[in-house]
Amino acid sequence: MNNLENQKADNLEKSLTKANKIKLLGLSQNALAESLIKLGTHEKNVSMRVKQVWSWVYTHGEMDFREMTNLSKNFRVFLQKNFSTERPEIVKKQISKDGTRKYLLKTSNIGEFETVFIPDDDRGTVCLSSQIGCTLNCSFCHTGTQKLVRNLEPFEMVGQVLAIKDDLMDWCENSKHNKRLVSNIVIMGMGEPLYNFDHVKNGLDIIMHNEGLSLSRKKITLSTSGVVPNIHRVANEIGCLLAISLHATTDAVRNRLVPINKKWSITELMLSLKNYPKLSNSERITFEYVMLKDVNDSLDDAKRLVKLVQGIPAKINLIPFNPWPGSNFEPSSSEQIKKFSNILRKAGYSSPVRKPRGKDILAACGQLKSNSIKPKKNSLFQDPNYIIS
Ligand code: SF4
Structure with missing residues (x-):
């Protein structure tokens, strides 16, 4: 040899x-x-x-x-x-001019995945991925253009946080920080977490355990596109906060933007949320609503949205659309977003407009994607040590 x-x-x-x-x-x-x-x-x-x-x-x-x-x-x-x-090793790190960090990670399993750290004055949020790629093809989302490669395992869920804490030197020995840099978690990266429920739960159990990473359940938000049969399990089995990627107020538009809506319609989704266990003002459900010009941003949409969430302690995050290469949508204008938000506010709902973070490195909401693809059956790539990217 x-x-x-x-x-x-x-x-x-x-x-x-x-x-x-x-x-x-x-x-x-x-x-x-x-x-x-x-x-x-x-x-x-x-x-x-x-x-x-x-x-x-x-x-x-x-x-x-x-x-x-x-x-x-x-x-x-x-x-x-x-x-x-x-645990995941960092293949590539990009730092945005606003301080957001995007990491490309890999383990000995197939594929690479992205994780983002978003620093703010009062918190540091890690946006975790739950799958490599996604099956759901939401039409405004870059990850949706990548076919599902696989589910991430529990060691990869908790490992994303560990890899970032390492990179930031966010361990107790590091006395130069008087506070934790990683204080919040959102599961809003690549993939649909409720299609990988057990692995996500097992990873979060360790993240929340007081002898594990010890993050309070109220500092963790899991976001789903609306996998109705698993939604109540978030309250009953995980206990963290819940966010819903709603993005539309009629089935016709939601079928186009979030195709899982064809399986579980807006009516079914809202019914499940009205009966959500432990629903309370202190644990409101967050609705994510990406603002797409002339698609879902009319004032009639805002009024319908108010009716839809009636009876649910809710906060509505308005997300200016973050374009990605090949996307077919345009962002709503700031004036339109303001008018939309005013209607929600007048109806008593908190409706902050999310500030895009890490846009210059494609780290903003809906922009994550890796180049990994699913290996074909019987191919050489079945070798678990072979990483395709
Ligand atoms: S928005 Fe979420 S569920 Fe929809 S395609 Fe993107 S990653 Fe998948």
């Missing part, structure tokens, strides 16, 4: 060893405890061990078992042999 072939063989062996290890990130405390017991750790020590490991990983951001110095040497070797702390 020549040198290149030797190196390839070496890399393959390394990645196979990595693949055989249990992925630690994304495992709940119970799942980690079970794995430790199966591998021979004495039951009496397991609960303490789990807490120690979680503290290293999620409080200190330490991914090297050798550095987990309050664990015995034998236990560190045992962890090293059996577990990996694999």
